[in-house]
Amino acid sequence: MIKIILILLVVSCTASFAKSAPAPLEVRFEKNKQVHIYRLEQKMESKKLKKFTLTFKATNKAQKKISISASQAQSLISEANQIIWKNEYRRPASAKSCTAYANVKTAFEKTQVCLENKMATGRAFGFMNMLGNLVQ
Amino acid sequence: MTVLRLSLAVLFIFTPKIYAAEPCYICNFPISELAKKPGKADACEDLFGASCLNPDGSTKNKEQEKIRILKNFENIKNARDAAAKAYGYKDARDGLQKKLKSAGLPLKEPVDEAVFTNLLKEPSANSGQDIGRLGFDDIEQCNKTAESLSAVNHMAEKNVTALKAHLKQVQDFYTTHRKQLISSFTQDIPGFFSRELANKCSIFKTNFQYYPKELNPEIAKTCANLTDIKIQASKVYRAEGTADYNRLAQDFVKQHIMPDLKQAPAEATGSQAYPPQPTAAPVQLSEDTALQNQINAIKGYPSGKCIALGQNYTEAARKITNDYLDTLAMAKPTVDHLTATVYTSERKKRLETSVKEISSNVQGLVRSLVKDPQKRGKILDQYDRVEFGWIDKLPDSAFEKNKQGIPELKVDSATSFDPTQSAFSDGSLSFFTNYNAFYNPRTQFGDSVLNERITMMPRFLELFEENPLAVTAVIAHELGHKIAPQMSTVNGHSTKSEFAKLLACYKDNKSIKMEDNQSEETISDYVSSEVLAHQLSKLPKESRKSALVSALEGLCNFAGSEDSFHFNCKTSHPFAPLRVSGIYGANPNLRKAVGCEGDSKEYKSCGMNLSILDKLNPENAVDKGTKGTQ
Numbered sequence: 001m002i003k004i005i006l007i008l009l010v011v012s013c014t015a016s017f018a019k020s021a022p023a024p025l026e027v028r029f030e031k032n033k034q035v036h037i038y039r040l041e042q043k044m045e046s047k048k049l050k051k052f053t054l055t056f057k058a059t060n061k062a063q064k065k066i067s068i069s070a071s072q073a074q075s076l077i078s079e080a081n082q083i084i085w086k087n088e089y090r091r092p093a094s095a096k097s098c099t100a101y102a103n104v105k106t107a108f109e110k111t112q113v114c115l116e117n118k119m120a121t122g123r124a125f126g127f128m129n130m131l132g133n134l135v136q
Numbered sequence: 137m138t139v140l141r142l143s144l145a146v147l148f149i150f151t152p153k154i155y156a157a158e159p160c161y162i163c164n165f166p167i168s169e170l171a172k173k174p175g176k177a178d179a180c181e182d183l184f185g186a187s188c189l190n191p192d193g194s195t196k197n198k199e200q201e202k203i204r205i206l207k208n209f210e211n212i213k214n215a216r217d218a219a220a221k222a223y224g225y226k227d228a229r230d231g232l233q234k235k236l237k238s239a240g241l242p243l244k245e246p247v248d249e250a251v252f253t254n255l256l257k258e259p260s261a262n263s264g265q266d267i268g269r270l271g272f273d274d275i276e277q278c279n280k281t282a283e284s285l286s287a288v289n290h291m292a293e294k295n296v297t298a299l300k301a302h303l304k305q306v307q308d309f310y311t312t313h314r315k316q317l318i319s320s321f322t323q324d325i326p327g328f329f330s331r332e333l334a335n336k337c338s339i340f341k342t343n344f345q346y347y348p349k350e351l352n353p354e355i356a357k358t359c360a361n362l363t364d365i366k367i368q369a370s371k372v373y374r375a376e377g378t379a380d381y382n383r384l385a386q387d388f389v390k391q392h393i394m395p396d397l398k399q400a401p402a403e404a405t406g407s408q409a410y411p412p413q414p415t416a417a418p419v420q421l422s423e424d425t426a427l428q429n430q431i432n433a434i435k436g437y438p439s440g441k442c443i444a445l446g447q448n449y450t451e452a453a454r455k456i457t458n459d460y461l462d463t464l465a466m467a468k469p470t471v472d473h474l475t476a477t478v479y480t481s482e483r484k485k486r487l488e489t490s491v492k493e494i495s496s497n498v499q500g501l502v503r504s505l506v507k508d509p510q511k512r513g514k515i516l517d518q519y520d521r522v523e524f525g526w527i528d529k530l531p532d533s534a535f536e537k538n539k540q541g542i543p544e545l546k547v548d549s550a551t552s553f554d555p556t557q558s559a560f561s562d563g564s565l566s567f568f569t570n571y572n573a574f575y576n577p578r579t580q581f582g583d584s585v586l587n588e589r590i591t592m593m594p595r596f597l598e599l600f601e602e603n604p605l606a607v608t609a610v611i612a613h614e615l616g617h618k619i620a621p622q623m624s625t626v627n628g629h630s631t632k633s634e635f636a637k638l639l640a641c642y643k644d645n646k647s648i649k650m651e652d653n654q655s656e657e658t659i660s661d662y663v664s665s666e667v668l669a670h671q672l673s674k675l676p677k678e679s680r681k682s683a684l685v686s687a688l689e690g691l692c693n694f695a696g697s698e699d700s701f702h703f704n705c706k707t708s709h710p711f712a713p714l715r716v717s718g719i720y721g722a723n724p725n726l727r728k729a730v731g732c733e734g735d736s737k738e739y740k741s742c743g744m745n746l747s748i749l750d751k752l753n754p755e756n757a758v759d760k761g762t763k764g765t766q
Binding site: 060061071074077078081082088089108121122123125130 | 268325326327330331334335338370373374447450451454455458462465558559560561562563564566567570653708
């Protein structure tokens with residue numbers, strides 16, 4: 001019985017997630033069992049005006065959020081896109097494996113930044129630092 | 137039915153928790169009244185106020201901090217300038233301006249130097265906005281032309297010559313606009329794919345009733361082949377930096393750039409099939425009306441085109457800026473300059489001596505704290521091997537010449553969590569601008585190992601020159617992490633039982649009301665406060681209190697306003713006033729060392745009932761042969 005209840009709960013949670021539109025940007029970083037998630041969310045204020053919110057959530061910590069302008073949001077999405085492309089298409093030939101550093105996702109693309117790709121790692125480090133500064 | 141009822145009951149039980157998530161994070165207790173009294177001089181009564189606040193309530197050391205930030209930026213600027221010179225530019229600023237110009241994105245003249253300086257100061261945070269504020273020549277011209285086109289009311293114009301001239305102006309505007317659009321996309325293939333292709337296809341596919349295929353055949357074709365186009369795009373992107381790149385990228389963009397989405401007439405977007413059937417025979421139009429219709433068909437909203445083009449220019453320029461800064465950061469002159477100025481051998485010598493002494497102090501604490509001889513011996517041995525993160529001058533073999541003949545750091549496949557390894561692969565060089573320090577346990581990734589280590593980021597290394605005691609407190613805090621309850625389990629020597637009573641004390645309502653997730657940072661602060669007690673007791677009595685006040689500068693830098701208290705009360709670090717006054721200010725050994733009478737009036741006295749100062753004294757320290765048996 002408990003199993004059925006749990007399944008129902010999971011299904012109801014999954015369904016509620018499925019309804020929401022994908023975030024235009026999400027960065028996930030995990031280290032020593034601590035997960036940091038930066039997420040950009042957009043909401044239609046009116047027919048043409050979009051409102052953007054940047055949120056930060058760390059394991060066992062309160063969520064922080066700030067409103068940002070559309071141009072700032074576009075900058076963040078573009079930078080995430082650059083990191084994705086750098087990691088996917090400029091991986092050094094010598095990198096044979098991928099040690100996960102961070103996951104970067106936009107509306108259309110996603111990547112797992114590998115420590116073996118130093119340039120993408122460095123750029124992701126700088127990007128997360130900037131997101132952290134924004135949301136502080 | 138029973139299942140449904142039960143599941144609803146479970147949901148009901150869980151739901152309040154979900155809704156309560158937000159208030160759950162808000163502290164239900166106020167900050168100590170004393171911590172609100174700014175600039176109160178007596179460190180014994182109000183250590184936070186004395187250490188972190190000015191008499192007017194503002195944050196202490198703000199001016200000094202501003203000077204330090206400027207000095208730090210100046211050093212990074214010099215490093216980038218040295219690299220830019222190697223690339224043949226006058227300096228980093230000159231290089232960026234020329235890079236943008238050669239990419240077909242000349243900045244509006246005269247350039248706003250303040251914005252330009254800011255762009256180089258905090259590149260990744262503000263680059264998009266700053267570049268937008270700098271503006272571009274082409275966009276300014278675009279706006280002027282768009283304005284003049286909009287000023288003409290062609291529907292009121294009957295003169296055929298004038299209408300013809302206006303039509304030509306509109307056509308020229310759009311020809312130039314298309315050229316500029318292609319040129320800006322050429323500089324940013326990832327942006328072209330994402331913003332122009334993937335984004336438009338997403339709109340096209342999800343709004344097919346508004347944008348029918350029949351009206352948008354080119355877009356339909358491109359969207360059907362998007363996967364193949366992406367493969368082509370990635371090939372072009374990989375060619376960046378080669379002599380062929382501009383030609384390849386331009387051909388690619390020209391081939392795939394999409395026209396504007398054409399919307400079906402309003403009546404066709406309902407349930408009716410599209411296209412609607414023609415209702416009347418074509419009518420012969422006069423020349424002026426025909427010209428008016430022709431202009432109508434293409435003129436649209438020229439200013440809107442300039443706004444969109446401006447966004448494209450900004451994004452392309454942002455990519456060029458960040459790529460350029462990445463290149464400068466990896467160049468040998470930058471690496472050499474920053475390692476030579478931040479990681480000096482003199483500084484290393486003094487810091488290593490300091491770390492050794494602080495480590496010995498913490499070991500003294502361990503000797504008193506851990507009764508089990510085996511466990512104690514293990515911890516003491518491990519402390520001897522904790523490394524101090526440092527970037528030594530890199531040998532020439534760490535660099536290789538790039539296509540322009542400039543030596544830059546090799547991008548090898550070294551797997552490491554070591555932030556010093558990626559310090560130069562982040563163009564914003566944020567490793568050199570951040571105020572932070574960290575401890576990492578021994579970590580293994582595949583064949584690579586990152587040894588147990590504490591790392592002070594460059595800003596703390598610089599603070600060490602002005603205020604060594606402040607850095608002592610931070611080093612002791614980082615070393616303290618090693619024996620904090622959870623980390624000690626990771627390190628194979630749990631100290632949960634040793635710290636149980638102390639943690640219970642900090643959890644008390646009369647202390648800092650420590651949250652469960654704050655035990656690591658709280659214990660690290662406690663270790664730091666004991667080390668400070670020992671270090672300060674070596675100073676002349678009359679200067680100890682003021683030394684304690686300045687020793688907490690590092691912690692004050694993390695103090696937020698009272699408004700942020702509600703957010704900070706549940707983070708892994710207790711809120712700064714609680715850390716400073718409730719942990720340091722209520723530590724009986726530290727109070728005794730600086731001559732404070734009795735316990736703190738505001739916070740419960742929390743410390744270890746051990747003669748730590750005696751044990752910490754290096755003169756009393758046991759030699760290695762007997763350690764672990766004491």
